[in-house]
Amino acid sequence: MRLSHTLAPTLKETPAEAQIVSHRLMLRAGLVRQTAAGIYAWLPLGWRVLQNIARIVREEQDAVGAQEMLMPTIQPAELWRQSGRYDAYGPEMLRISDRHDRDILYGPTNEEMITDIFRQSVKSYRELPQMLYHIQWKFRDEVRPRFGVMRGREFLMKDAYSFDLDYAGAVVSYRKMMLAYMRTFQRLGLKAIPMEAESGPIGGNLSHEFIILAPTGESQVWYDAVFEEMDFAAGRIETDAELEQFFAQMTTPYAATDEKHDAATWAQVTNQREGRGIEVGHIFYFGTKYSTPMGLTIAGRDGAPIAPHMGSYGIGVSRLVGALIEANHDDAGIIWPDPVAPFRAVILNLKPGDPACDRMCEDLYARFRGGALYDDREERAGVKFADADLMGHPWQIVVGPRGAAGGRVELKRRAGGERQELDIDAALAKIG
RNA sequence: CGGGGCGUGGCGCAGCCUGGUAGCGCGCGUGUUUUGGGUACACGAGGCCGCCGGUUCGAGUCCGGCCGCCCCGACCA
Numbered sequence: 001m002r003l004s005h006t007l008a009p010t011l012k013e014t015p016a017e018a019q020i021v022s023h024r025l026m027l028r029a030g031l032v033r034q035t036a037a038g039i040y041a042w043l044p045l046g047w048r049v050l051q052n053i054a055r056i057v058r059e060e061q062d063a064v065g066a067q068e069m070l071m072p073t074i075q076p077a078e079l080w081r082q083s084g085r086y087d088a089y090g091p092e093m094l095r096i097s098d099r100h101d102r103d104i105l106y107g108p109t110n111e112e113m114i115t116d117i118f119r120q121s122v123k124s125y126r127e128l129p130q131m132l133y134h135i136q137w138k139f140r141d142e143v144r145p146r147f148g149v150m151r152g153r154e155f156l157m158k159d160a161y162s163f164d165l166d167y168a169g170a171v172v173s174y175r176k177m178m179l180a181y182m183r184t185f186q187r188l189g190l191k192a193i194p195m196e197a198e199s200g201p202i203g204g205n206l207s208h209e210f211i212i213l214a215p216t217g218e219s220q221v222w223y224d225a226v227f228e229e230m231d232f233a234a235g236r237i238e239t240d241a242e243l244e245q246f247f248a249q250m251t252t253p254y255a256a257t258d259e260k261h262d263a264a265t266w267a268q269v270t271n272q273r274e275g276r277g278i279e280v281g282h283i284f285y286f287g288t289k290y291s292t293p294m295g296l297t298i299a300g301r302d303g304a305p306i307a308p309h310m311g312s313y314g315i316g317v318s319r320l321v322g323a324l325i326e327a328n329h330d331d332a333g334i335i336w337p338d339p340v341a342p343f344r345a346v347i348l349n350l351k352p353g354d355p356a357c358d359r360m361c362e363d364l365y366a367r368f369r370g371g372a373l374y375d376d377r378e379e380r381a382g383v384k385f386a387d388a389d390l391m392g393h394p395w396q397i398v399v400g401p402r403g404a405a406g407g408r409v410e411l412k413r414r415a416g417g418e419r420q421e422l423d424i425d426a427a428l429a430k431i432g
Numbered sequence: 433c434g435g436g437g438c439g440u441g442g443c444g445c446a447g448c449c450u451g452g453u454a455g456c457g458c459g460c461g462u463g464u465u466u467u468g469g470g471u472a473c474a475c476g477a478g479g480c481c482g483c484c485g486g487u488u489c490g491a492g493u494c495c496g497g498c499c500g501c502c503c504c505g506a507c508c509a
Contacts, residue, residue, distance in 0.1 A: 011443060012444090012470070014444080019502080092508080279509070318509090380470070380471070381468045382471085384468095401468090
């Protein structure tokens with residue numbers, strides 16, 4: 001994209017409504033614009049980040065055998081009456097009615113809907129287990145939206161649902177999801193720790209929330225240092241035994257938020273770490289909480305009906321954008337981890353109109369085939385440097401008259417700030 | 433939902449107490465200037481002062497109602 005014709009309205013000053021750093025930077029870098037309290041429009045750069053995160057989430061869901069689908073945002077109230085949650089859910093649920101006065105709602109989650117779909121079609125134990133997920137917008141009418149996209153009313157969420165024949169099967173699904181989550185967060189460049197959680201309004205008794213570490217996080221967390229060393233890219237985890245071992249590795253060392261923190265147990269931890277954290281995911285097992293009231297049964301081996309054991313698994317995709325910024329920024333702006341950056345590199349033409357600079361930039365830009373942002377604006381060098389730092393692309397390729405004459409560019413790494421002068425091929429090789 | 437605050441060109445703000453022709457900085461446009469970290473100067477465009485009603489000769493300013501947004505708390509991916 002050429003920045004001169006891109007809707008990326010950067011701001012020198014911070015809009016008054018933004019308090020926390022990620023919200024400020026998202027506004028200032030031109031990633032989002034607020035439409036109403038807790039509701040945001042995603043501008044081109046922000047949308048690219050959101051899609052990059054969704055892509056990684058998707059790949060890791062697929063890798064543990066979950067199937068992607070897409071359910072609607074609008075749901076009939078009838079489904080929620082069947083589970084009993086239409087009355088139980090409270091004012092957080094956005095209730096609407098259509099022209100025929102039928103009660104509908106903007107889904108805050110999809111347990112009822114997936115259960116309904118599943119019961120219509122799945123009839124035999126032979127078809128289980130199954131895991132399904134979708135990445136869809138949700139709406140929860142928070143009393144008090146805040147922190148920008150970290151706590152919006154409309155938000156993009158990956159939610160997955162597992163169906164198993166019995167508890168033992170459900171535990172395997174649960175562990176697979178935990179594995180997918182740890183891999184996902186690692187790929188996003190985040191340190192995430194699973195912490196035992198209350199099961200909340202959705203119900204259940206096996207539940208973990210995933211907290212990522214960020215100095216500006218909203219809650220205090222206590223954890224064992226072993227979590228900092230874990231690497232989920234290495235080593236295969238596939239069999240039930242390997243999964244069980246993985247699960248033990250995740251759940252045995254101490255990790256707690258203020259709600260569950262226990263001073264006595266904590267005192268026995270050898271390598272203590274304290275920090276701040278942000279919740280970005282939550283997984284639950286809830287048994288037959290929905291299958292039973294909604295009449296989801298399948299035929300078992302002996303022909304008798306079985307109510308599947310279910311679980312649900314959420315990742316706050318849009319919240320992750322904010323969380324990533326909380327974890328990766330400095331005074332000048334955002335520092336995107338490579339896999340999620342809107343663009344891998346930005347080309348700064350310090351002197352548009354200068355034939356050598358223009359030629360070199362056009363050549364570079366073409367070689368990225370759309371994978372780079374080209375700052376071709378007629379702006380001062382200082383403006384371009386400041387905006388590039390603010391927007392946080394991992395690499396900055398600086399093309400000025402000085403170097404262009406000798407066929408050289410200056411390559412700057414946003415994280416760390418090292419620069420070096422290279423010829424084009426060497427720079428491209430380095431960026432990869 | 434309890435407590436607090438704020439709505440004035442795109443953004444940040446002053447003006448309101450004490451009513452009398454709507455201001456500043458940034459940004460935007462044009463020209464000159466500058467040319468590797470938000471350059472300087474000149475000219476210019478842009479505002480039903482959140483909305484409705486009231487008081488008054490006259491309301492951004494005073495009074496009433498409504499709407500929106502933000503912060504703290506309780507609640508949450």
